[in-house]
Amino acid sequence: MSKQLLSGNEAIAQGAWEAGVAVGVAYPGTPSTETLENFVTKEGVYAEWAPNEKVALEVGLGSAMGGVRSLVTMKHVGVNVAADPFMSAANTGVNAGLVLLAADDPSCYSSQNEQDSRHYAAFGRIPCLDPADSQEAYEMAQQAFDISEQFDTVVMLHETMRIAHTKTLVDVVGERTALEPRAYESRPEKFVMMPANAVRRTLAANDREDALIAWAEETPLNRVEMRDTKVGIICAGALYVHVREALPEASILKLGVTWPLPPAKLAAFAAVCDNVYVVEEACTYLETRVRALGIPVCDPPASRLPRSGEVMPAHIRAAFGVADPAHLAPAEGLPPRPPAFCVGCPHRLVYCELRRLKAIVTGDIGCYTLGAVAPYRSVDSVIDMGASLSMAHGMELAGVAERTGRPVVGVIGDSTFAHSGITSLLGTVYNGGKGTLCILDNRTTAMTGTQGNPVNGVTLAEQAARVNPLDVPAGKQLDLVKLCEAIGVDEVEQVDAQDLKAVRAALKSAVSHTDKLSVIIFKSPCRLIDRSRKPMPTIVDCRRCGTCVKIGCPALGKDETGHPVIDPTQCIGCGQCAQSCPFGCIKEA
């Protein structure tokens, strides 16, 4: 036994390892990513990145069906991608345990929505566990596998960003349960979801639901803490610690299991409290279900809780009429500091040229989403993984380019292309679509922290061994040019994303050929995997036109006279500013 300070994700990885999990599969996505990165470093396990969450869940279902405990992790929107196998797996059940970690992101710190994944648990009628700190995450990760096998069901382990990324103390046992693989027998009546079997498995899920409700009534994972009976709060996950912080005298029914709910336990709690409240964030997942059980839920006495975004202790204090501590007002007149493309980022020049072309850009999910903000403001849509390419085709069908006189360009990253862009491209080619699509191939899954993917060829195990994608032999990497040619794209061109003239020429040519489908692969490594530096350029006879600073380099500012100034600590000598100067005044060393 040792005491360790672990994030929720690290705790889940440790718990899964101790539970004898043999296989881990995931597609990286904040706030879930570190779980598998941590799990893969442990002894006696196998873990891999899948190209997307649907594949990840299918691989995990296969290995669980095959008899070994399996962990599949994803962010909340990844569950949407995996929803198809999820809903069938919810009926087939398992052989060895299968746990799906769904990591939600209330307040959208790094996501395109703040959906509550527990709706899927209720939708598929599978048990859902909700830890409130890393100790619980560690314990629930183990219990989830026992529950999975006991009730023959996939189990959702649900966390929010606050649980995933908060380090708290964990009493770690540090011993792995030795498990032999479970015997495999063909059980088509259980795993072949043709109509007759699917109907029977739905009946089995009905029985399982009854059994799970009975279990939820008894499990210590649902805990009543009686204090002042005037206020009784029903809550789960991070909201439990926020309620403890804001309302230390309140009685609490802490739900460790958020599907199914325990009707009798909830009713008994309501019976001994004068007023019962549900405190949750981003949606009314719990409140709707508690009310549906006929339990009278009160509105907070002073004000409503926020209907979207994270709920903080301050919101709870306000809702219950507890005074806020004195504090200064937020400072005014401060320049915003949103994230920006790194110094030397290979996406920068592409967006500068898209801005110059006044292109309508259907964008996608990744660092290059930042092309939507100043100084580029060049992205018109970002919806989900892969949508850039399909939506560009849709805009073509709507005749947008003809009507606006502006080219429509789909922009996607390499890992996102492998995740969901290939089928989009296939659809466009199949249907004779035309236009310009760009794949920003920076050789890594950058936004989540430079993970491996099928394009760079780095496996999760190699990533853990710190293999740089730039050292992977070409034969192990997905050849995007060959792939696009094989799909049947009219024109495929690979361009160095750091060569401004080449970027400009390729885009200009592609958008002028409205009778063809062109794919430009802008290839240049992310600066997080290529740390090479060159000397800082010098500025000679500057005319103060301001063009260079408009490329949005964090290392390039202006002095009081409007003369550009390069920050020597940040500059890596990438040459983007030098190429951008229309008068050749910035000289590369």
Added chain:
Amino acid sequence: MPHDTSTNYGVAEGGAKVVLDGTKTILLVGVGGQGTILAGQLLAMVAADAGLDVKVSEIHGMSQRGGSVSTVVRVGEKVESMVCDPGCADIVVAFEAVEALRAQQFLRDGGTMFVNDEQIVPVSVNVGNFTMPADTEERLAAIGAVRIDAGEIARAAGSPKSTNVVLVGALSTALPFSVEEWQDAIRRRVPPKTIDANLEAFAKGRAAVA
């Protein structure tokens, strides 16, 4: 691969028990890449070794890439929430002056703010859409912030990258943990080759606010 997931570390057994007057909230703010996360981890290690409960909340993902970042460390007998609401930070450590102002509403009445005397110009200013505040020094003085030229101190000590540990040294003067406990945490957490430089940076940060 540059990505480092090896942030687990054990907690030393049998550390001397430190008693705090309630839960203390320390908010570390700065700009992505300044080392706020390491600073938060050092504090968490020291507190955990001293037998206290600890929670460290970090924001990952889109908040990196040169954007504003923050880490909340809460320490005490039993820590409940991991977040810091307005007016709830006993101590704010700002790694950059504009970020100090951005965090001012989180400081509790009578709390302490340490500020690295450095301004990093955001891209929003570089491209001409915004300007830096002209009265940053006056506003920091009005808050009663303790200013430390941490970058210069680190450079003078021959290790510019240990600016964050200089600030940890300053922070250490406001918490009831011994110098030895901090030094021990630094030895265990930083890369072996940089231990001496970081111990030096820590000592200079302490001296700067003594």
